[in-house]
Each structure stands twice: as C-alpha cells, then as structure tokens.
Amino acid sequence: MMDDIVHINRCLNGQKDAFEFLVTKYKNLVYSIAYNTLTNKNDAADVTQEVFLKAWANLSSYNPEFTFKTWIARITVNYCINLNYKSRRITAWNDEEMEKITTDENNPENAALNTERRNDIRSAINSLPEKYRIIVQLYHQHSLSYEEICNVTGYPMSIVKNRLYRARKMLAKSLTTYSQKAVNKGEKAWIANEPGI
Amino acid sequence: MDCKRAWNLMMKSFDKELSKLHESELNTHINECGSCKARFDKLTEAFIFMETSVWQAPADIEKRVMTKLNSVKQKRDFFMPYVIFNLIVFGVIVVSWLDNILRIGIFTFVKDVFNELVAAYNTSAAIFETYRDFFNAYFIKPTVKIGIIAGIIYGLLSIASFLQKMRRRYVS
Numbered sequence: 471m472m473d474d475i476v477h478i479n480r481c482l483n484g485q486k487d488a489f490e491f492l493v494t495k496y497k498n499l500v501y502s503i504a505y506n507t508l509t510n511k512n513d514a515a516d517v518t519q520e521v522f523l524k525a526w527a528n529l530s531s532y533n534p535e536f537t538f539k540t541w542i543a544r545i546t547v548n549y550c551i552n553l554n555y556k557s558r559r560i561t562a563w564n565d566e567e568m569e570k571i572t573t574d575e576n577n578p579e580n581a582a583l584n585t586e587r588r589n590d591i592r593s594a595i596n597s598l599p600e601k602y603r604i605i606v607q608l609y610h611q612h613s614l615s616y617e618e619i620c621n622v623t624g625y626p627m628s629i630v631k632n633r634l635y636r637a638r639k640m641l642a643k644s645l646t647t648y649s650q651k652a653v654n655k656g657e658k659a660w661i662a663n664e665p666g667i
Numbered sequence: 668m669d670c671k672r673a674w675n676l677m678m679k680s681f682d683k684e685l686s687k688l689h690e691s692e693l694n695t696h697i698n699e700c701g702s703c704k705a706r707f708d709k710l711t712e713a714f715i716f717m718e719t720s721v722w723q724a725p726a727d728i729e730k731r732v733m734t735k736l737n738s739v740k741q742k743r744d745f746f747m748p749y750v751i752f753n754l755i756v757f758g759v760i761v762v763s764w765l766d767n768i769l770r771i772g773i774f775t776f777v778k779d780v781f782n783e784l785v786a787a788y789n790t791s792a793a794i795f796e797t798y799r800d801f802f803n804a805y806f807i808k809p810t811v812k813i814g815i816i817a818g819i820i821y822g823l824l825s826i827a828s829f830l831q832k833m834r835r836r837y838v839s
Binding site: 481483486489490493494497498499500501502505514515518519522523526527528529530572585587588594595606607610611612613635638639641642646 | 674678681701705706709710712713714716717720721722723724725728729731732733736737739740741811822
C-alpha cells in the first residue's frame with residue numbers, strides 16, 4: 471500500500487519509470503478481470519494496456535483513501551462493461567478458449583473428468599447475468615473484500631451482499647443441474663453399452 | 668436444522684465467517700442431507716477453481732504500456748483552477764497599477780460607486796470630506812502602493828511556479 475503511494479507520487483512528479491512497478495504489480499488483476507468479462511485473450515491484452523494508460527492519464531484524480539488495487543479494478547470493470555455495451559456483444563467462452571483453461575493431467579481419464587467439471591463451472595459462471603458475475607468473480611477470483619467491491623462497482627454494501635448471495639444461489643442451481651445431466655448422460659451411456667438390456 | 672439455515676451457514680462459510688460451533692452444525696446437516704451436500708461440494712469446487720484460475724497477463728504488457736506512455740498526457744485537476752485564480756489576481760493588480768500610472772480612469776466608476784456607498788452609509792458626510800485628504804495622504808496611498816508591490820511579487824512567483832510545473836511535465 472505504502473509502496474503504491476510512493477510510486478504514485480513519483481509518477482505525479484513526472485517519473486514515468488515508477489509506473490512500471492504499478493503495471494507489473496497489477497497487470498494480472500487487470501488482465502484477469504478483462505479476460506473474464508471479454509473472454510478473448512487479445513481483447514483482454516488490449517484492454518489491459520488501455521486501462522493502464524487511462525490510469526496514468528488520470529493519476530492526479532486518484533484518491534489515496536482507497537487502495538490502488540480497488541481504483542484500477544474499478545477502471546477495468548467500467549471499461550469492460552462499456553466495451554461490451556458499445557459493441558453489444560454477448561460474451562461466451564468458445565471451445566478453443568476452454569481448451570486453454572484446462573491444465574495438463576497425467577491421467578487422461580482424470581483430465582477428461584476435470585475438463586468436463588471445469589467446463590460445467592465455467593458455463594455456470596458464464597450463465598450468470600453480468601451484474602452478478604462481476605461481483606462473484608471479484609470476490610472469489612480476485613479475493614476482493616465486500617468493501618473493496620463496493621468501491622469498485624459503486625454499489626452500496628446491501629446490494630453487493632444481496633447480489634453475491636443470489637449469484638451463489640444461481641451457481642448452486644446451475645451446477646447441480648449440470649451434475650444431474652452428467653449423471654443421466656452417464657446412466658444412458660452405461661445402459662446403451664450394457665449387453666442384454 | 669433445516670436446509671434454509673444450512674444454506675445461510677454455507678454462505679457464512681464461503682465468507683470465512685463461520686464459527687466452530689456453526690461449522691460442526693453445518694457438517695452434521697451436510698452428512699445427513701444429500702442435496703445440501705451436493706450444493707456445498709459443487710460450490711466449494713467452483714470457488715476453488717475460480718481462486719486458482721487467475722490469468723497471467725502477457726509478458727510484454729509492461730513494454731507495451733511504457734512505450735505508449737509517452738503519447739499520453741497526465742490530466743491535472745488542481746492545475747487549471749490554481750492558474751486561473753492566480754491570473755485573475757495578477758490581472759486585477761496589473762490593471763489597477765496601469766490605471767494609477769496612466770490615469771486612464773478604469774476604476775473611476777467603481778470608485779464613484781464606492782464613494783457613494785460610503786457617503787450614504789456615513790451619516791457624517793461632511794466630517795468624512797474634511798478628513799478625506801488626510802486619509803488619502805497617510806493611509807490609502809501607502810497601502811495601495813504596498814499592495815501593488817506585494818501583488819506583483821505574488822504574480823511573478825505564480826508564473827515561476829507555472830513554468831516549473833510545465834518544465835516537470837514536458838522536460839522529463
């Protein structure tokens with residue numbers, strides 16, 4: 471926190487090299503938020519660059535009362551929402567992106583199982599309306615506190631808590647539905663392969 | 668314990684606010700209730716997945732940002748009001764100084780209004796008239812002179828500070 475303030479003050483005095491410290495520290499946070507919202511690697515990289523340039527241009531309006539992490543997250547969330555709104559695009563994870571998410575496993579059976587589970591989780595998160603998805607991702611993926619989410623989104627605490635509660639409920643419902651479908655699919659496959667049935 | 672209470676305890680658990688007592692209460696319910704166990708396990712798995720899937724930004728992002736940084740100017744919120752205020756103060760002082768020297772009479776109207784107001788306010792206009800020359804000679808004129816000198820120093824300092832800020836902004 472103090473490191474950030476020191477580097478921000480140096481940036482405000484015109485020392486551009488001090489900004490590199492902030493970029494290195496928060497690039498993964500910005501990129502992750504952008505990637506989760508836009509679901510495209512190239513777009514996320516472009517947004518990361520634009521967000522940092524925007525932060526640099528508006529650094530004098532940064533309020534040290536809040537953490538730089540919250541401030542940069544707020545810029546990113548607003549930027550991504552505006553981008554989605556302007557282009558009227560519907561974000562969805564394509565198969566290629568899904569493949570990249572999965573990690574290598576030694577056991578192909580486990581890998582297939584994990585891929586399926588991960589895909590279910592990703593689909594469940596993706597099926598949430600944007601206003602719920604952002605809050606659940608900020609809390610569970612980027613480990614922001616309730617207060618920090620209030621500062622990022624500009625919503626009051628009651629709305630943030632309520633949305634996270636509902637988002638979890640929707641996630642639980644989606645995940646158990648996917649799970650049920652998988653069980654049914656498995657049973658059907660087993661019945662089809664079982665001789666004499 | 669019913670499923671609704673179990674759900675609320677699950678929420679507390681995900682917020683890491685669950686006490687030991689409530690934790691054991693929740694565990695007991697989960698072991699007995701299949702649907703709550705499924706919900707809890709699925710959500711736990713989902714949140715662990717989310718926590719571990721923070722994407723790594725491209726390695727060249729610093730380079731990309733730092734290269735573009737030169738073409739982006741920093742906005743200075745405090746800058747404009749500060750300069751405008753100083754320029755107004757400086758401008759008024761310089762104009763009044765020139766008016767005094769060149770006798771153009773820019774402030775004659777203002778002076779007249781002021782005098783009228785003072786005269787109207789002062790019930791003893793005659794006494795004021797009597798001592799007017801005295802005040803002009805020993806109080807008003809020296810005060811105005813000191814004010815003008817102070818104003819010019821203030822204006823020059825403002826310009827110096829403005830130039831210094833511009834130098835920091837563009838020659839770094």
